[in-house]
Structure formats: C-alpha cells, structure tokens
Amino acid sequence: MDFEIDKSYLELKKEFRAFGNELNKLDKNSSNYFEEAWKLCSDFGLCGLLVSEEYSGAGFTPMQAVFSMEGLGYGCDDDGLLFAINNHLYSCTMPILKHGTKEQKERFLPKLATGEYIGAHAMTEPNSGSDSFGMNACAKENGDSYILNGNKCFITNAPLADVYIVFAKTSTDKELNNVSAFIVEKGMKGFYLSENVEKIGLKNAPMGELVFDDCRVPKENMLGKPGDGFLVFSTAVEWERSCMFATHLGRMKKQLDVTVAYAKSRQQFHRPIGNFQSVSNKIANMKMNVEIAELLLYKTAWLKHNGKGNYLESSITKLFISEAYIKSSLEQLQIHGASGYLLDSGIGSQVVDSLASTIYAGTSEIQRGIISRWLGIKEL
Ligand SMILES: Cc1cc2nc3c(=O)[nH]c(=O)nc-3n(C[C@H](O)[C@H](O)[C@H](O)COP(=O)(O)OP(=O)(O)OC[C@H]3O[C@@H](n4cnc5c(N)ncnc54)[C@H](O)[C@@H]3O)c2cc1C
Numbered sequence: 001m002d003f004e005i006d007k008s009y010l011e012l013k014k015e016f017r018a019f020g021n022e023l024n025k026l027d028k029n030s031s032n033y034f035e036e037a038w039k040l041c042s043d044f045g046l047c048g049l050l051v052s053e054e055y056s057g058a059g060f061t062p063m064q065a066v067f068s069m070e071g072l073g074y075g076c077d078d079d080g081l082l083f084a085i086n087n088h089l090y091s092c093t094m095p096i097l098k099h100g101t102k103e104q105k106e107r108f109l110p111k112l113a114t115g116e117y118i119g120a121h122a123m124t125e126p127n128s129g130s131d132s133f134g135m136n137a138c139a140k141e142n143g144d145s146y147i148l149n150g151n152k153c154f155i156t157n158a159p160l161a162d163v164y165i166v167f168a169k170t171s172t173d174k175e176l177n178n179v180s181a182f183i184v185e186k187g188m189k190g191f192y193l194s195e196n197v198e199k200i201g202l203k204n205a206p207m208g209e210l211v212f213d214d215c216r217v218p219k220e221n222m223l224g225k226p227g228d229g230f231l232v233f234s235t236a237v238e239w240e241r242s243c244m245f246a247t248h249l250g251r252m253k254k255q256l257d258v259t260v261a262y263a264k265s266r267q268q269f270h271r272p273i274g275n276f277q278s279v280s281n282k283i284a285n286m287k288m289n290v291e292i293a294e295l296l297l298y299k300t301a302w303l304k305h306n307g308k309g310n311y312l313e314s315s316i317t318k319l320f321i322s323e324a325y326i327k328s329s330l331e332q333l334q335i336h337g338a339s340g341y342l343l344d345s346g347i348g349s350q351v352v353d354s355l356a357s358t359i360y361a362g363t364s365e366i367q368r369g370i371i372s373r374w375l376g377i378k379e380l
Pocket residue numbers: 087121122123124128129130131153154155156157202356359360361362363364365366369
C-alpha cells in the first residue's frame with residue numbers, strides 16, 4: 001500500500017487554498033457578494049472542475065477534485081458559498097455529464113462549467129425527505145412533453161439557479177423505476193420559485209422552494225430514460241458522499257491550525273491554555289479526527305477514481321466527516337472561550353454551518369442504516 005501523495009495533488013491543494021484566501025477578501029455584507037464570489041469562482045474554473053474539456057470544463061479526476069476542494073475549504077472561510085459550489089458541481093453538473101444525451105451535454109454543460117449557469121438538484125418535498133422516493137411530484141406524458149406537477153423544498157441554489165434536475169413519478173408502479181429525472185430550466189411556463197428561504201446557517205448558500213403547476217417540460221429535457229430517476233439520483237448521491245466532504249476536511253484542518261495557535265498564545269494562570277490537559281486532549285481529538293477523515297476521504301475518492309464501487313465507503317466517509325466537523329467546530333469554540341462566541345470571530349457561525357452537514361446528502365441516521373444493511377443486520 002502506497003501512502004505517498006502525488007506532488008501534483010499537493011500543488012493543486014496549495015493553489016486552491018490561495019484562491020480560497022482571495023475569496024475571503026470580498027465583502028460578505030455587500031448585497032452582490034454572492035454574484036461577485038460566483039464570478040471569481042467561474043473565472044478560476046471552479047464551476048466546471050470535473051466536466052470534461054470538450055464541454056469547457058477542467059476535466060479533473062475525482063482525486064484531483066478532492067485535493068483541490070480540500071485546499072479551497074482550508075482557504076475559504078464561507079461554508080455557505082462552498083456548499084453552493086458543491087451542489088452545483090456534484091448534484092447538478094455531474095448527473096448531466098453522466099446521463100445526458102449529446103444534445104443535452106452540448107446545451108447545458110458549457111454554460112454550467114463556465115459558471116454562466118448555476119445548477120440545482122431538486123428531490124426533497126414537504127412530505128418526502130429521507131424517504132425521497134415517496135415523493136408526490138408527478139409528470140404525465142403529453143405529446144412531445146411531460147406535464148409536471150408538484151412541490152420541492154429545501155433546494156440549494158434554487159433562487160438563483162438556471163438549471164434544475166427535478167425528480168418526479170412517471171408511473172404508478174411501486175418499484176423504484178417509477179421515478180424519472182428532468183432538466184427544468186428557469187422561466188419554463190408553470191414553474192414558480194420562492195424567494196430565498198432563511199436558514200440558521202450557510203447564509204450564502206441560497207435555498208428555495210419550487211412549485212410546478214402544469215409545467216410543460218419537453219421530452220428532450222428528460223435526463224436518462226423514463227424510470228431512470230433512481231440512477232440519476234444515485235449518481236448525484238455518490239459524488240456528494242465521495243467528494244463533497246473534501247471542503248469540510250479543509251475546514252477541519254484550518255480549525256485545528258487556528259485552535260493550536262490560540263492554545264499556544266492564550267495565557268491563563270501564567271501559562272498557555274494548551275498546557276492544561278483538558279484543553280490539549282480536545283486538540284488531540286481534533287487532530288485524530290482530521291487524520292481519520294483524510295484517510296476515509298482519500299480512500300473513497302481513490303476507489304471512485306479507479307472505477308471501483310464505493311457505496312459503503314462513501315456512506316462511512318460522509319457520516320464520519322459530517323459528525324467530526326460538528327465536533328471540531330464545537331471544540332474550536334470551547335477553546336476560544338468568549339472570544340469565539342463573538343459574532344465577528346466567525347467561530348460561532350461555523351458551529352451553526354456545520355450542523356447542516358449531518359442532514360444534507362442523507363442524514364446520519366440514514367447513513368447508519370445503509371451501513372447496517374451492508375452488514376446484513378437491518379432489512380431495507
Ligand atoms: C442545508 C440543506 C440543504 C439542502 N439542499 C437540498 C437540495 O439541494 N436538494 C434537495 O432535494 N434536498 C436538499 N436538502 C434536503 C435534505 O436532503 C433533507 O433534509 C434530508 O433528506 C432529510 O429529510 P428531512 O429534512 O425531511 O428529514 P426527515 O426525513 O423527516 O427526517 C427527520 C428525522 O428522522 C430521521 N429518520 C427519517 N427516516 C429514518 C429512518 N428510516 N431511519 C432512521 N431515522 C430516520 C432522520 O434522520 C431525521 O433525524 C437540504 C437540506 C439542508 C439542511
């Protein structure tokens with residue numbers, strides 16, 4: 001087993017970290033912060049990181065993506081922006097790359113890859129969250145189109161997106177193949193969007209609801225074949241659980257460095273607080289979790305990179321990193337004392353931002369269910 005990391009990956013990590021620091025220079029309080037940040041990301045080539053060069057992307061492999069995005073997560077201190085980019089990349093662009101027709105790829109990918117279009121992925125509904133295929137949205141065949149009806153909620157990027165992958169039932173079969181995926185475009189007749197929905201964290205990841213009221217979607221906008229919704233959804237989920245949490249690993253590494261520096265410099269009882277074992281034990285745990293997270297993430301990405309199945313590994317990676325990120329955010333706050341509780345420190349907001357990570361891309365409870373089923377101790 002070779003644990004030596006390719007130098008080119010480390011270079012990418014450095015380059016993306018430096019770019020993350022550039023993003024931090026933008027004024028987050030400015031009304032057009034998101035647009036400015038998105039423009040910088042587009043110009044940097046981030047929006048099409050994994051899209052092949054023939055569709056104007058950077059053509060990165062999963063390993064290159066993971067190291068790059070880890071660097072970005074270390075550099076950029078805006079979890080919301082990172083999450084918006086992650087969704088665009090893994091949940092919208094990659095399913096189109098894998099399942100799209102040549103015409104769909106030519107039509108949508110170059111604009112998504114250059115950041116001209118923002119992508120979203122719409123599965124969740126008011127009455128179907130974890131039970132995502134228990135959805136009510138339906139699409140009925142009508143001539144050269146499908147007529148789409150239903151509601152989607154908690155959709156990241158929704159208020160600003162141009163392209164949405166939307167899942168709806170196209171038959172009444174009880175099997176998973178009763179769901180199909182559609183590429184819905186902003187402005188289609190019968191497609192309505194809510195304003196930005198306020199969340200407790202991830203402020204710069206816009207979120208909204210979608211309403212489809214007899215929305216006519218041309219058949220040429222179906223992604224995959226009728227009944228391929230499960231395959232398209234699985235592609236998004238696999239990318240999310242395999243690669244998305246690279247930014248979280250980057251954030252954890254930054255938290256560790258910031259906390260170590262603080263524990264060395266902050267003096268109480270005439271000595272650095274890091275000298276107190278109850279403080280240094282917390283930091284040792286942060287370091288241990290970073291190391292485990294790194295091993296899990298690199299292994300999962302390596303499996304994907306090499307075309308090997310990683311269903312179980314990606315679930316474990318998602319579960320571990322999301323929970324470790326919450327712990328790390330809390331320990332950082334505790335060790336910084338009251339100064340970490342101040343709004344301007346940005347430390348408190350990391351706690352709130354991190355809390356979402358055990359909910360999106362499949363909750364922790366669902367990941368534990370997947371692992372248990374894999375072990376044969378739980379039925380589907
Ligand atoms: C920040 C954020 C961004 C999101 N972005 C998107 C997006 O872009 N697109 C999209 O489609 N969705 C998105 N979601 C929605 C997300 O996918 C759902 O929140 C998630 O699937 C859980 O569904 P739910 O919130 O309805 O919770 P529920 O499914 O109602 O679950 C409630 C609780 O019950 C537990 N539970 C449910 N079923 C089981 C079970 N079988 N076994 C054990 N425990 C169970 C859950 O783990 C949870 O703790 C986003 C969510 C968040 C927080």
